[in-house]
Amino acid sequence: MAPRILVFGTGSVGAVYAWVLSQTIPATSITTICRSNYDQASKDGFAIDSTIWGNNLKFKPVVARTVAEAAEKSDQPFDHVLVCSKALNTTPSTAELIKPAISETTAIVLIQNGIGIEDEYARVYPNNPLISTLTYLPVTQVSPAVIQHREVELLHAGTYPADAPSPSKDAAKKFVDLLTAAGATAVLHDDVQEERWAKLLVNVAWNPVCALTRCRDRAFINTNNKVLPFIKDVMMEVCSVAQAYGYDNVNEQLAHHHIGRAYRRDLPGVQPSMMADTLAGREMEVDAIIGNVVKRARAKGVAVPLLRTIYLLVNGLNASFAVGNP
Ligand SMILES: NC(=O)C1=CN([C@@H]2O[C@H](COP(=O)(O)OP(=O)(O)OC[C@H]3O[C@@H](n4cnc5c(N)ncnc54)[C@H](OP(=O)(O)O)[C@@H]3O)[C@@H](O)[C@H]2O)C=CC1
Ligand SMILES: CC(C)(CO)C(=O)C(=O)O
Known part of the structure; x- marks a missing residue:
């Protein structure tokens, strides 16, 4: 059957x-x-x-x-x-x-x-x-x-x-x-958790910035030549947390691979799910995608200043949907 x-x-x-x-x-x-x-x-x-x-x-x-x-x-x-x-x-x-x-x-x-x-x-x-x-x-x-x-x-x-x-x-x-x-x-x-960390490189880096800027990924790259170095720094923070949990293959080489995928896309690129949520005024997966990484970083004493900043900003954006138009 x-x-x-x-x-x-x-x-x-x-x-x-x-x-x-x-x-x-x-x-x-x-x-x-x-x-x-x-x-x-x-x-x-x-x-x-x-x-x-x-x-x-x-x-x-x-x-x-x-x-x-x-x-x-x-x-x-x-x-x-x-x-x-x-x-x-x-x-x-x-x-x-x-x-x-x-x-x-x-x-x-x-x-x-x-x-x-x-x-x-x-x-x-x-x-x-x-x-x-x-x-x-x-x-x-x-x-x-x-x-x-x-x-x-x-x-x-x-x-x-x-x-x-x-x-x-x-x-x-x-x-x-x-x-x-x-x-x-x-x-x-x-153990699929290694793949979860590997994909977090993409989601932690692109989803919030596309939501906050309302630019698709490839279009955001074109706004400033500092975008790619910034995205890489965010990805490297996620790598350091993943490695603290024993996932050593979540590393710089993987970050380059993911950055290359976005860079090679035709303009304007993809619309990450968090950006779709923002455009619709819907609650975003702020904790599942970023907050839980920040928590895990804290538990292992890993410094993640960029992730903490992104978390606060995107959390604030989420809260704005609940209160309606400012
Ligand atoms: N979109 C993408 O490109 C990708 C998304 N993902 C992940 O996949 C998951 C799903 O994302 P995505 O498909 O984009 O999300 P969507 O918002 O497009 O779809 C989620 C659906 O769940 C429905 N839903 C939520 N709660 C209830 C409920 N209580 N009862 C009935 N229906 C409910 C929503 O209904 P309603 O419309 O009424 O809110 C909506 O139709 C997320 O974790 C996302 O991060 C992964 C890879 C790519
Ligand atoms: C970035 C993307 C589209 C990758 O499949 C994704 O996972 C999302 O939109 O949340």
């Missing part, structure tokens, strides 16, 4: 992975939880333009407003619940919100940026397979249920914790195999 999939948070990333899975799993076995895009998604489904997979990709999964409604609609327990909402500190937490969909064997798959995002799920579901993933997938929901994707698709996955028991390791492999069979690129790791 086809695996049953639930996607919680079907915005930019969630819609793309739901579509990917629909290449091997019937759309009737994929349920998407939608909020602001519910009307459009339930009426016409999703439409994706991708520079990799092609334009005008349409698909219509099952659409529900809440996890309770999704669980009621499904005649079988869900095999995989994909959490593709932003990693935010909400009340109730997202871990609590997905409860109606979690059976004894459901694998919980986090497809989110940041570091230290798994703890709440591990606390609420100590016996379920928990799969931590991150993806290189520049995507933007340009209007409700209409998504644009460009340039790259690469997901890294592994269990949380890294030394999880074999049923969790099997579930992680199964998920990676599902994506691969559907035509996506997914890599399984014994």
Whole structure:
């Protein structure tokens, strides 16, 4: 029988992975939880333009407003619940919100940026397979249920914790195999935390500056010849924290690799998710992406003056959305 999939948070990333899975799993076995895009998604489904997979990709999964409604609609327990909402500190937490969909064997798959995002799920579901993933997938929901994707698709996955028991390791492999069979690129790791740190170089450096300046990454580079040295200094601070935790491959060479990717992009470049949030006046993942790095730096006595500055600025920007127009 086809695996049953639930996607919680079907915005930019969630819609793309739901579509990917629909290449091997019937759309009737994929349920998407939608909020602001519910009307459009339930009426016409999703439409994706991708520079990799092609334009005008349409698909219509099952659409529900809440996890309770999704669980009621499904005649079988869900095999995989994909959490593709932003990693935010909400009340109730997202871990609590997905409860109606979690059976004894459901694998919980986090497809989110940041570091230290798994703890709440591990606390609420100590016996379920928990799969931590991150993806290189520049995507933007340009209007409700209409998504644009460009340039790259690469997901890294592994269990949380890294030394999880074999049923969790099997579930992680199964998920990676599902994506691969559907035509996506997914890599399984014994310890995916190294890849989380590696991607933080990109997200800590570019997401806040693009949000604060409202310039896409490549366009920001063109504003001043000091931009690239600054971005490198920010990345090197993240490297020093990662190395303090034993991830020595998160280093200067990797920083150069990531900087080169942005530099080679056509203008105006990509719109990081934090910039999309700012333009929409939506809460940004300030703690998951920056605050948790600053905390980890403090715990190891690593100096991160640039990260502390960026954290305060972007945290202030976040707060401004809550109070409305200044
Ligand atoms: N966009 C990108 O290019 C990339 C993003 N990422 C990461 O992927 C994750 C997802 O990002 P992204 O797809 O951009 O985010 P989006 O904001 O595009 O999508 C998140 C979706 O979650 C929905 N949602 C949040 N809370 C709830 C809730 N309680 N009930 C129902 N729906 C809910 C939102 O609904 P609503 O619209 O109503 O708020 C929205 O549709 C983040 O961790 C991000 O950092 C990783 C790689 C690239
Ligand atoms: C920078 C990017 C697009 C890389 O995939 C990303 O992770 C984000 O927008 O948060």
